[in-house]
Amino acid sequence: MTVSRALRNPDKVSSKTLNKIKAVVDRLGYVPDPAASALAAGKTNVVGVIVPSVTNNVFSDVMRGIYEEAEGSKWQIQLGNSRYSPIEEENLVRTFLSQKPAGLILSGLDQSETTENLLRSADCRIVQIMECGPDPYDMMIGFSHVEASMAATRHLLEAGYRRPGYIAARLDPRSQRRLQGFQKVAEEAGVFSASRIVTTPRPSTVTLGGELVADLLSKAPETDAILCNNDDLALGALFECQRRGLRIPEEFGICGFNDLEMMAAANPSITSVRTFRLDMGREAMRWMSSALSGSEPDGPAIDLGYRVIPRQSTALGTRG
Amino acid sequence: MTVSRALRNPDKVSSKTLNKIKAVVDRLGYVPDPAASALAAGKTNVVGVIVPSVTNNVFSDVMRGIYEEAEGSKWQIQLGNSRYSPIEEENLVRTFLSQKPAGLILSGLDQSETTENLLRSADCRIVQIMECGPDPYDMMIGFSHVEASMAATRHLLEAGYRRPGYIAARLDPRSQRRLQGFQKVAEEAGVFSASRIVTTPRPSTVTLGGELVADLLSKAPETDAILCNNDDLALGALFECQRRGLRIPEEFGICGFNDLEMMAAANPSITSVRTFRLDMGREAMRWMSSALSGSEPDGPAIDLGYRVIPRQSTALGTRG
């Protein structure tokens, strides 16, 4: 028993015995069995993380933030990949909960009803990431996708573009909201046209960005700028425009979303909406840690915001 | 006991009782406690995966392959991020092994001595990925980085370039071997110059690709082509060359490594060495599954190879 204490709570044990124990542990190469510990204590040090994709740059940044912050702490990250499917998400939540995790970090607001019930009655701390919205399960860290894309659309209009389009691949709920933001601002400015929206259920790639732009230009050749649902599409769009000899930004403006590192390096550099993915991961894990160690975070939710980063690809030079 | 059997091994139980049990399980919402199971059985369904980076495109493809193949099986993936550090890798191996995993998938051949000892005496199946080499712990799936970069270098020479350079960021062991391959072929062809090699310990980004090319061109302005340690650098190099007005491929050839999807979409499209990352992940997990269910794979190791994909960025048109 004293050994158990020494290993989990060293300051509850006198330094003399502590040293003795350490020596023996070293000599024997003893490592506690987490399964036995979990069984006896009825809880684990596992923090489950559920993301819709492990390939996507956006989520890999978030994950890196989480891993960085968990590094060196007692919390053990376990990753689940829901592949954008609410059903797989539900299964993952169930699996994770059966492990009596200390906490759960998951993306978005759009869980299935069953998942929601599971989570509301779950005996662990929960951080929702990627979005801000009402009625969090517990804690929430994200930003408003609607507002972010509204700001991007306004930027296009302020830059002087008058016939903006939108391209998007696989429309997950967050992408939907970004499209809504675009539509709202475009309508308010009287420049909205449904024919300038091109989407596909296929997952987004750079190549697809080119194809979507090609589609868009054949359907609505008057289009003078696009807001892209993400940066991969934006890069593909840039390449396609260059192949067509369209001058950017003079004849055609391009704005991405997320501001991946490559956007600044492109030629011309590409305007994008910066989102704070690494910070989101870090903050989510930091909140989780402090909640688990008893100190409640300030509020139930934090909005990390966004920032439109104007670059050459929309630098038309004329104003409204 | 019959319930335990019914849940793990349904065909050891009569269909009558099985149905009864299923009904009750459903009604009660019973979910087995994995910790208790692990403790009693002395083993788990966990397959630990250790990768050096979760952000890197290369590893995220591999991970996706692993997740796809594990999907629906009883094996539970647990991911560890060693962040290119042998010490963190050692800790992860220790942590994973304390969980009595069914298997371990890890990258590369360059474990620390302690890690190697841990793994050699580990009571679980092991698949090494990313590289092929001698003396596997257990199973091995990868390709030869030396040969792949040798082929890429030969491609540059055959395309007609005569003063090839090499740029690389953070030189992990696999990158080192790629550089060696370049050097070997270049030396054999009598076109090697150490001044045309530019490296940095910083992690690679698109921006960095531009900076490295700028460095290279100021140190060795005669350079007429580069082999890039990865595709991010290649893309950055392309942009930087375009900014400088260097005509590609006529004045400067660019070859990447990995053949990320965006290489084909770029303008001009970028030559790269295709590696089979998704397949590597899938095969690794497939081998793991079959090894764990008793059917041994054919051999201890498989070489997935590579393929140079010539594109516009090296299409000089002249031949050696």
Added chain:
DNA sequence: AATCAAAATGATAGCGCTAACATTTGTCAA
């Protein structure tokens, strides 16, 4: 030295499952 509270350590039971073996039930041939 005697007293007492606080700190440190120890004893016991049990977490929920499964391995191993024991027992019961079912099936078929003689």
Added chain:
DNA sequence: TTGACAAATGTTAGCGCTATCATTTTGATT
């Protein structure tokens, strides 16, 4: 009907920890 054997089910113990409470030790105070 009986015995022999396989299939199905049941019994028991214990996996390696930790919660809880009991006991001992320590150290400060009278």
